[in-house]
Amino acid sequence: MNREEVFKRILDAAFRVHTELGAGLLESAYEECLYYELKLLGLHVDRQKALPVMYKEVKLDAGYRIDLLVENCVVIELKAVESLNDVHFAQILTYLKLSKCKLGLLVNFNVRHLKDGIKRIVF
Numbered sequence: 565m566n567r568e569e570v571f572k573r574i575l576d577a578a579f580r581v582h583t584e585l586g587a588g589l590l591e592s593a594y595e596e597c598l599y600y601e602l603k604l605l606g607l608h609v610d611r612q613k614a615l616p617v618m619y620k621e622v623k624l625d626a627g628y629r630i631d632l633l634v635e636n637c638v639v640i641e642l643k644a645v646e647s648l649n650d651v652h653f654a655q656i657l658t659y660l661k662l663s664k665c666k667l668g669l670l671v672n673f674n675v676r677h678l679k680d681g682i683k684r685i686v687f
Contacts, residue, residue, distance in 0.1 A: 567667055570607065570635045575682070577601035578671055582678040591644040594673040595631055598642070602634060609634050615662050630659050639668040648672050648683065660687035 581597045595611070602609045615628040632640040641656040648670065656668045665687070672681035 567637045570638050571667060573605050573607065574634055574638060574640065574669060577605065579678055582673055587674045587676060589644060591642050594644060595642050599632060607634055615659060617662065630663065637665055637667065639663055639665050641670050643672040644674040645672055646674065656685050657687060
């Protein structure tokens with residue numbers, strides 16, 4: 565399965581979660597449900613994957629964690645906030661850089677229509 569097919573399956577799963585739950589829950593609830601949906605699809609998903617920082621050839625555990633890493637090629641950063649801002653975009657760009665992944669998905673579940681809370685990020 566290529567990266568675009570994985571991405572489409574992720575989107576479909578995110579829409580199912582949002583349709584079922586709506587807005588107003590904590591990020592952790594959406595993460596748990598999306599993880600469950602992706603696993604049902606047979607996708608390999610790492611949850612809260614530790615992401616070390618390499619500094620001058622030293623691997624540092626700086627506490628960074630990817631919410632969901634799907635098929636080792638798509639980074640998903642989940643939010644349940646009033647609105648996305650620049651720091652959220654910077655965060656996922658950093659995760660893409662550190663993970664060496666090219667494709668990310670920033671999803672804010674705290675919206676009336678999920679299409680308004682989805683941002684595709686290409687590094």
